[in-house]
Every structure is written in C-alpha cells, then in structure tokens.
Amino acid sequence: MTAALTPGTSGRRPDPFAGHASPMGHGNMVRKEDARFLRGRGRFVDDIRLPGMLHGAVLRSPYAHARILSIDTGGAESHPKVRAVITGADLERRGMAWIPTLSHDVAAVLATDKVRYQGQEVAFVVAEDRYAARDALSLIEVEYEPLEPVIDAHRALAPDAPVIRDEIPGRTDNHIFDWEAGDAAATEAAFAAAEHVSSCEMLYPRVHPAPLETCGIVADLDPVSGRLVVYATAQAPHAHRALYSGIIGIPENRIRIISPDIGGGFGNKVAIYPGYLCAVIATSITGAPVKWTEDRSENLMSTSFARDFHMRGEIAATRDGRIQGLRVQVLADHGAFNGTSQPSKFPAGFFHIFTGSYSVPAAHCTVRGVYTNKAPGGVAYACSFRITEASYLVERLVDVLAFDLGLDAAEVRRRNLLRPEQFPYRCATGWEYDSGDYPRAFELALEMAGYDELRREQARGRRTRAETGEGTVMGIGLSFFTEAVGAGPRKDMDIGGFGMADAAELRVHPTGSAELRLSCMSQGQGHETTFAQIVSEELGISPDDIEVIEGDTDRTPFGLGTYGSRSTPVSGAAAVMAARKVRERARLVAAAMLEVSADDLVWDKGRFHVRGDRAAGVGIGEIALAAHSGLELPEGVEGQLDATCVYNPPNLTFPFGAYLCVVDVDPGTGQVTVRRFVAVDDCGVRINPAIVEGQVHGGLADGIGMALMEVMAFDTDGNHLGASFMDYLLPTSMECPSWELGKTVTPSPHHPIGAKGIGESATVGSPAAVVNAVLDAIGVRHADMPLTPAHVWSAIQGRPLRTDLAIG
C-alpha cells in the first residue's frame, strides 16, 4: 500500500468505504453455518463414534499437593470391561510422562512423583464404555502423602514455602520469571516531579473460559494407512499436529488432526491436555479408537485458567488529571506448570500495552511469575497478551485518580486519550499502535449514553436517597480500551520456533464455484460466512458457492489456528491476498480470451470487461473454465485458478473502543443490576456486521460475568470452590441489559481490507466499565472483582473481602 497520506491524518488511510455502511456486498448475510447448528446437526467431537471405539476416563488427584507413594491398578485391570490402565510410570517408560509447554516449561501428563494441584491427572482407564471406565477409576488405589499446599501467590514467594517444582534439579523456590518493560528511571523521575500520585492494589481473579462444549478427543490409528487420526476440540489443528509429532515422535505427515465443529473455545482449546495424549497412547496400546470427553467439573478444574494477577498500579498526574507517569507491578500466579499458551518468549504474557489508550510520558512495568498449587494458568483467554488485565488496571487507576482528585471520570479520560495525530503511536514497550481516532469513539459513546443527563439523573437520585434512605443507587462506569490482535512474526512472539503466519488456499473450480482452505479454526464465530464474504467481495462469486474449509490438517494449509482475535487480521488477509492473486491470473486469462491487453480490462463485480465497452467481457465462471481447459492460456500462465498465500503480518492491528455502563445497586443487599451498556467499538472495516455485533455481545456478557460473579476461588487446602456451574457462575441473558452498540471505523493501514479483529475487544473493555459503575454507585475508591452482593455489601461497610481465597 503506497497511497500518499493526506497531511494531518497521521498515517491513517482514507476510509475506502465512505459512510461506514457495511462495506461488503453481502453485509449482514445470514450465517452459512447456522442451518446446521439450528437444526441440531452440528457435528462435535463427542458426536463421533467409530466402530470398536473404547472410552477413557481420568483419575484425578484429590490433593492440591501430595507425594505419590504407590499406585495399585490391579483392581481396575480386573474389571471385566477394562482394556487398559495407564499410569505415569507407564508413560515414563515411553519418555512421555512430561511434555513441553509453549513457554519452555514442562508439564506432567500423568503424575509420577507428586501431584501439584487438585484435579491433576494421575491415571487413565480405557474401557468398553464410559460408565465402566468411570467405575474402574474407583478401583485404583493411590497412596498419597499430603504436603503443604501453596495457594496464595504471595505465600509462594516466601523463603519457607514448599518448593512445588522440586523435580527440577537445583530448584529451591517457586519463582518462575521476571519481566519488565518501559523506562524505570524516567518513570521514577516523573513520579518524583508529579503534583499528584494515586496508587491502588487490585486483583484480577482467576477465571475460566468455560466453553459450552468441554474438551474431548477421539484418537484412532487408521488400519489402512497406519496414520494417527485425531479428532479433537482443537483451536489450532496444525499446531497440535506439530506438538503431537514432537512429543510422540511420529512425522507430521503420518498424523491427521480433524477439528470438527467446536462449541466455543475462548483459548481453552489451544493447549494439548493430558487426556488427549493418554487417548493417543491408549489407541496405540489397544489397537482400537479411544474417545475421551471431559465432564464439566474436569473442564473447570484442570484446563487452562486465565488471569490470577495481583497488581499494584501507581499513576502520577497533574492536579487537573493529566497523566505524567504510570508504574505497574504484577505478581502473576501461573499455577503448577507454566503452561501459558499465548505466543510469548516471556511466559508471563505480555501486559504489552499496559499504558492503555492514554498518552503517558513515562511508564514502567514489572511482572513476576510464581508457581502455586493450582491448575496451570496462562491460557490465551481474551486477550492473549494480558491486555484484559492491563486494561482493567489502567481503567481502574484512571477512576481512582478521578476519585482522588474529585474530577469527573469522563473528563480525566478526555484529557489523556491519545489524539489522532499521535498515530502510529509507539507505546512504552515499543509496540506501535497502527491507527485510531479515540476521541471520536469516546464522544460517540458519551453522546449515545446521554452522559450529562445520566450524571444529572444520578445527582437527583442521590438527593432522593439522602432524603428517603430508600431505593437503589445509580452508578456510571466508563472504560476506554486498546486491544492488540493478529500477532505477526515478531521475534518477541516466538513460540518454540513458530512465528505467527497463517495461510489461505483458494481454488476456483472449473464452473466457477470455489473453496477456501484456511489454517484458522472457527469455534462458533462464523468463519464459513465471514471468509466466504471476503472472497466473494474480491471475486464476485456468491458466498453460497464458496466452501470454507477448516479444521482438518489433511485439507488445510499450515498455520497457527484461531485465538487472540487473529482469524480476520491474519487468515483474512491471507484470503484477500489469495483472492487478489487469483483475480490477477484471471485477468491474464480473460485478456487472452478477449484478445486484448490485460491493461485494457476493467474489473467489475465478478467480471472483466474491455475498457470503454461494458458489453465485451467475461465472467469469473467463464474465465475459470478457460483457465482449467488450458486451451487459451497466455504465455507464462500455468493454468487453473488457484492461489496459496501466507500472510506474515508486519504488525498487530489495534482495535479499540469506548464503553459506558449504568448500574443500579441496592446498598442494603449489595445486589447489582446492569441497567444499560453502551459500547462503541472500532475494529476497522466490518465484514459481516451481525457477526461483529455477536462477538461484542458475547464479550460484554463475559465482562459482566467477570465483574459481578465469576471467580475460581480455592480454600486454604487448595480445594476448588468452583468446579461446577452451581459454584462457578456464568452470566445469562437475565443479567445482561439490551446492548446499545455503536461503532467508528478506522481501518488498519496495513491489513489489505483494513480489518482489525473483534473477537476479544468487549471482554477486554467491559469489566472495568462495570466495576467502575458499581464503585461509582457506592462511592468506594476500590474493591476487587467479582462484585457479588456479599463483596459489594462488605465494600460499602468499608471492609472489602478477599475474593480469591475462602480463608477458612
């Protein structure tokens, strides 16, 4: 893209879709995949039944920390329906008791020496049916010697804390890493010179992605080819293939990963879990296909968690609320294994745009990781780069600053938001925000909400309540967030030798229909529709005639799958490139067909016509047939009509948004009701607006959940207090208002159609808005999520509770 930049637009490309109406010809077309989902015809891993298939079950540790003295599998093995029992010792003999994690740590497949968290995998039983497999678990005798569990991240750093990872020679503590970013000295100076400093300790509690479908696998050794065929809930089939290949020692070409329909991922299905590997090993032992499907408790107890960040933020400012510096310290609780599955050399996760959406002259951040006796954390659950935590921290700090200075929270944001002319903007860690017009989005949100009138209503309500002592109190919460998605092949995103490219293979058939094979992987977000629209827009083929193929390593090109909102920014770009490459080959073929120079052809909605003669033209279908016939091919054109493109993004894309939440709080009970939620999102160009809005709806609900009810708490023995949906609460439509959505469109300057990715924005941006609203209502400077009635009531009483530990 070499278009001259208009002075004053600071790198922003002129919006090619004037008016910001749906730029795509098919706009809000109905999702192609919904026909099968709505009729109950989705096909998920657990729907797969292979002849002679066996069923696996996992024996899990009841202790958070204990030494394994002995395991007796004799009882289980004599169960008439049991075909195999696998323990850590069996895996040790195969050199597979431990597997590498993406952060250069290792994780146990089945425990050998110790169990390190409650729910950790200890043995795997394979039986003729699921019931027998589960029954046989109780026939395995494990003798444990309980050890002191380390549940609190601060306690984990104490000199006398038990060493959780004592299998690592020489390890004497639970410290994993330290990471820092920004300029410590400049920040120090900024704080020293500041008119005002506000600081606040806060917790982003441990939460779980909790997809509707739990994880599962069917492993099979194809009797004809001898290849390993794995049907699995995998957000990244090709990455899984590479991992299996490395762990098991089978070349990749002898492995096929099929990811059928997936019922939600949210990062939970990026990693390979012990149950998967056990099923694969079990199929090689038994010679039969083996299915393993988690139940809900297993999913909640043992698959990757997110957050669990203990944070301290300090903000230096002028007395009128202009930010001069930001200082952040994070203690990151990564559980027993540093299984962080986001692409990072720094296993902390990035916290990479911790200065948020503001102009911060000096900033410094440190993150320290520790092991605890909890399930491994580090999941890429919206957002991969820990921007959710960072965004929450800075948006809370801004409200704390406003609280301390007695300023309006909107006014403080207005004074500090990055201005359009600052883009591209290089933040404290060196990342370069690609494009944005933050004030426009912010003012739109305020306008949609009627901010000034809301404040007046709030003031009236306070007066009334002061007079009557009755009724709820109203709160208004703001947040402004910047996301970073679509990771590119940057060295600091290296995950064990893999960059972040994705590929698209586009093939137009002889009669003009097409198929698009992608390395990304839909988990319900509508790829079949969005990608068909992308190609349709470029080639003029109806989206109905474009088959989007994902989730099968035998049918799709290599790539890293879907997480971190990267499908549209990366695979979408690859798809556009492939379509344009096809169009350029089509132009050459059309020129030969029409016996004119390619330069004399004009492309118009699926057809090339001769310049100045609209009637003389050929459509993409005719061109496809000619390209396949090979009969009229010009010199140097190989024939057929296909292209494979790999997109290595030169930078991330930076969606952003302004959110405003209105709540009503009952001070007597602490009950919070979300009355309104205004969300203005800018994710660049939108392909299918309904799908974009669906993503926003889901993320806003996520935010309400985290702000008001979700937490994976533990007791001091390390027992999970949220191992079912009775205990781990998710928001329903009852807790959600009717969303009020707005948008601005600032195209990404480096994405071929200016799209930015929307999958995680609302999850990143919404928690702070809700929390800020609740605290605004009750006039409390800070209290930690989740703001359950008990926590709100306690905060009102001036005695905020710790939300992550049920201290006995």
Add this chain to the structure above:
Amino acid sequence: MTAALTPGTSGRRPDPFAGHASPMGHGNMVRKEDARFLRGRGRFVDDIRLPGMLHGAVLRSPYAHARILSIDTGGAESHPKVRAVITGADLERRGMAWIPTLSHDVAAVLATDKVRYQGQEVAFVVAEDRYAARDALSLIEVEYEPLEPVIDAHRALAPDAPVIRDEIPGRTDNHIFDWEAGDAAATEAAFAAAEHVSSCEMLYPRVHPAPLETCGIVADLDPVSGRLVVYATAQAPHAHRALYSGIIGIPENRIRIISPDIGGGFGNKVAIYPGYLCAVIATSITGAPVKWTEDRSENLMSTSFARDFHMRGEIAATRDGRIQGLRVQVLADHGAFNGTSQPSKFPAGFFHIFTGSYSVPAAHCTVRGVYTNKAPGGVAYACSFRITEASYLVERLVDVLAFDLGLDAAEVRRRNLLRPEQFPYRCATGWEYDSGDYPRAFELALEMAGYDELRREQARGRRTRAETGEGTVMGIGLSFFTEAVGAGPRKDMDIGGFGMADAAELRVHPTGSAELRLSCMSQGQGHETTFAQIVSEELGISPDDIEVIEGDTDRTPFGLGTYGSRSTPVSGAAAVMAARKVRERARLVAAAMLEVSADDLVWDKGRFHVRGDRAAGVGIGEIALAAHSGLELPEGVEGQLDATCVYNPPNLTFPFGAYLCVVDVDPGTGQVTVRRFVAVDDCGVRINPAIVEGQVHGGLADGIGMALMEVMAFDTDGNHLGASFMDYLLPTSMECPSWELGKTVTPSPHHPIGAKGIGESATVGSPAAVVNAVLDAIGVRHADMPLTPAHVWSAIQGRPLRTDLAIG
C-alpha cells in the same frame, strides 16, 4: 529448457543420468502401498459401509434391441425390504434420463423408449440389503417389443439397417462420424508409383479392460454439511466431480468425490456409468447412503469396451521392402452410444500415429464410426489414442509385406525404422515424436533374443518336421511400437472445455516431512512410491516421510486423473516443478539463515551449504522450520514451504519399444505356447525400475490375452458370448513365459526429468508380436485375433473364421 542442442543429436537432450542406471537415489525401493495391500488392508469402495446404508441393483435388458412398451414396478415396490424403484420415466421427470458423453453424444442412464444393447440399464432398485435388491429385480415387469438387432458394423451401414438412435430427430442411419488424416493425393501418387503393394483386411476384436475390481459407488448426502459425498471407483475424481456437477446441477464445491484404493482401472473407471448416477439419485430420494457394486457379468456386459475396429491396410513399397506409402481405412464399431472417454474432438479415437515407428513418405487414413446394438465402446483402454489398434495394423502389415516379398521381417523393419537424426519427427497427422533411438532398441531386442540363432533353430525344426511330420512348429514374431502419452493442452484434445493439465501441491511440514497432493489417481500402479521418490530426489526428504495424497477432491488439486499413461508425464512433471519451486524458496530462507547470498549456496542432497565450506549449511528440515517460524524470512518470501504447480505439457511424450516373441504351435490342435518374450522398452528416465517392469509385465500379459484368447463376441441376436470369466478368457501366469526385459533410455526433451510414461506400452506393442509369431509358425499370411486353437487350426486349413461373431 533452453540448453543448446548438440549438432547431430536432433533435439535429444544429453542423458543426465549417465550409464542409464537407476537415476533415482532410492531406485527399486519397496512399494510403500504394498504393506497394506499384502496384508489385506487395502480399502476399496465395496469395503465402505456407512450407517443405514442401502443397496442398489440394476435391472438390465435381455434384448439387444427392443422397444419398451411398459414397465410395472408395483411388485418390486411392495417387497418389504425395498425402499425405492427408479425407472427411466422417473429420471425423465428430473431431466436426467440422458447424460452427455465425452464425445458430445448422449447416453441413456435408464432406458426410456428403447433398449439398445443387451445388459442396458432399465431400472434401479434400492433395498435394505443387496440380496433383497437383487430379488426385487425379478418382480419388475417390463414388456418389450423386440427389434432387429444390428451387431455387425458393416450391416449397420446398410441402407435398410434399423436406425438404432432413432430418438435423435432426423436421424436415418447409424453413421456417427468420419475422420481422416494425412495427405490423400500424395498417398494416391505414392501407391500409383510403387513397385509393390501389399494389402490386408484385419479385425481388432472387441475386448474388455476387465479390472479385477468391478465398478462401484457409495453415494451419501452428508447430514451435517448437506454436501454430496461420492465414494467411487473413479480414475479421474475431479473430472467426475465436474460431470456430476453438470449433470445434477450441484456446484462443485458441494460435491466431494473420494476414490479409495482401486483394484485396476485400465480405462474402465474413467467414465461415469448409469449405476453411479442411479445411486446418487437414490440417496437423494431415500435420504440414506446407497451402495451399488457391479457383479462380474455386469462389468463385462455393460461397461466401456475397447477396439472393435474393422481395418483395411495397404502398404506401398519398393521391391526390397522400403515403405513408400501407407493407406488405412477403419470401420469403428462404437456400440449404441458414442461414449468414447478418451480426450478427443474426434470421437473415433485418434489413430493418430498410424504410421507407427517407420519413415513413411506418404500416408492417409480414414476412420468411420458406426452405432451398433452393443454396449458403448470407446474406452481409453491402453491406449487412449487407438495406438494399440494402429500399432497392431502397421506391425501386421509390415509382416504381410515381408511375407509377400519373401523378405525377413526383421530386415524389413530395419530398412524402415525412423533414424535418430529424424527426431523430433513430425508424422502424417502432424504430431511430433519427441525423441527416440529406434535402431538401438531394435538391435538390442534382436541381440537379447539371439535372433539369427532363432531363425536357424526354426529352419532346423522345419526340416525335422518335414521329415517326421511330427512335433510343434516354431514361430518368431517381431513388433516395434511407438506410443504417445501424457496428453497436453492441445486444442485437438479438447474434451468439453477441459484441457489436459494436472496439478501438484507440495507442502513441507515444519519438521521436514512432506505431503504431496495430486490430481492423478493410482489404480495399483504404485503412485505412493513413485511420486514420493520424485520429490525425495528433488528435496532430499526420505520417501517414507512424504505422504502422497490422491483420490479425494477435498484434499487434492484439480486435474484430469490417471489414464493414457499420463501420471508420470503430467502429474510427475507438476510434482518436479513443485519440488523445485519449494527448493528455490528454501534457498532464499537458507541464505537468510546463514547470512550469505543465495547465489553462494550449493544444494547437495537435501542440504544447502555455503560454496567452498561444506560444513556451513542447513538441511531441508531446519529450513522448513525457519520458513514456518517466519522469524528470519527474507524480504519478499511469504513463508512456509509449499508450492502448487500446474503442468500443461507442451507436447506428448513418445515411449517406444522393440518386442520379440517366440511361440510353438501344435499344427494338429492349433494350440499355441508362448516360449519366450523379449521386450526392450524405452520410456525415458525410469523412477522406480521395479514398478516400470511391473507395468511392462502386465501389458505383455494383456497382449498375450488379446492375441490368443480374449474376445467379446456376440451371436446374431446380440447376446453376449463373454459375460463371465468362464467365457471371456484372461491370460494367467500359466500362459506367460518368464519375461526377458531390456531397456534403452532416451529422455523426453520436454519433461523436467525426462520421463515418458510406461503404463500402456506393452499392451500396445505386444499383440502384434504374438500374432506375427503364430502366423510365422504356421506360414499363414494373415488370420485375426484371438488366435485360439480353433482359429489357428482353421487358419492352417486355409479357412480362417470370423472371430467377433458366432454366426448361428
């Protein structure tokens, strides 16, 4: 390829593999696919069982020619296990009673007005099992009005012959087409001026490819995606998809053709047969998967035949046997529908190199096609271009000429074979033979056989027999053939808009194993091995780590499949191109990794090293990982390590060979024993010599079968006299001698590794050698194939029998 030609080599490229030893590193590696075949683990269409699958059976016509007065399906429909009965009338309502053939004719799917050959499809029954479906056929009542059957091609042209295709408005005869090639006037002049003319009428009887596995299909409508999934015995899956798409009106992207292991094709599995379409329609009617598998009689009676050419050849020569002219007239019996499935605008088939391997100054050929009441002919059964018939004709004519002039058959050939300096050689029809050294191959065959000593032995035997009147008589038969394979995108090979390109998609995985996706389709000839070796040779990856993928339109690029010996010449070239493209990208990545210029790198068996420093290098596996990581990619390199190439061959390749057969004939019984068979083949560069020789073995056996026993004869009512393997005789190892194989290697100048294709050579070349040997033994000028004992004995008595008709 712009290499300067060495003067005197006439376009031949210097052989890059000095010594003609196996050029490929892995040479005679064991076939990768044999592990599963030898253990009975091949997976063929009939092995596929889908849940709820129904079974189809075809009701066939007992008459060769009859009007259908009525069809009553009531009895069959009331069979308790029958789910559907489909007739031509049902198809007519769907506009699918007739389908286009590749030669621009149409063919009936289920008969509506008339039946036109015995065994023609009349109705399709779908039942819960195969037995019930077959039983229910007898419950269908069809009322026929028999018409005069037209079995003899000559009779078909008589003015009073019944019009077989009277459904075509205005048609008043059975003539299909006339085709001619060569220069009629020059040929006339050559004959007028000739010192000698020999002429001979001969028949190439109707034969059948008779693969071990019959044809079959399982049709399924995927309940999740709604796509049509067809598992079928298809030599050309992508072409089948395009045909189904056109016939049924479903876009190609909604159709998936899966061709699993195939038990022999030989052209029999190129076409789409009525049973396939009926199964597809039945699955849409019943909503269940429908399987249809032919039995042996059905395969022999109703699938595409080959040959059935009534030929007259005239040869003008000098008295010392130098050919001056060749004149050929062919009456081609195409059966009831002109279903010819070779790529041809001229539905006769080409007969395109009818002057064979000789320098013929003037030549002319006409081919006339006629309809008869036999099953449709025109199958691409070795060889697609009717070179089998043409080669037989010219090789018989040369022997007739030698017979008439009293010359030695070897000497006549020696005097007329094309000389190396005549290449590239443009023959009478304009085709250009790419390369050859015919005398070298011919003399090698004579030398291997010990020709002179054989002739002396023959003379001794004759004297002994003259003295004793006892013992067998020995015959020596020669043939020299030129094949034309690997059709390119020539306009005269246009089949309904499709050219002849094929594609290869090569993907090297991050850890250095690879997969190669091809549009061709193995039917047992070892593609998994040959193509793995091709890529291995180019990239240095072990063939065991290269997965060759074919037979699934969802996993492979578009292309026309395998027939006409085109896999190695066309797909093989595409695979080489793809591998070299990958290597060039690998070179750029390696240069970045080693921080040197790409020009300074030397490729050596899977590794690039810096020129002059063998130790400084990186292997293809390391390069693959780096290319996928995207971390070190040089400017302009997209990343990953893959390539898709379409190969549009600029010309055919022309394999050739010299064959010599020695037989012993018992004059008292007419019994022929093949004593020796020397076969010198030149197919250019050989990839896996064992596979090449296996192909030759099969073709030689084919030739013995056609020469001595195979014929699909009819009685005058049009009844098949060969509808089982009791009647249609195939050669076994008992009838075959221990083959004596030799080779020369003349690389094709335009194929990237100089390979030419070997699939059909021996079938083309061997029949004439056997027939020439038998006639040489018994001293008869000509008798038609098959030379069964009865025919040989009759020929000896001077009363040769007609071999294609059992005249009552």
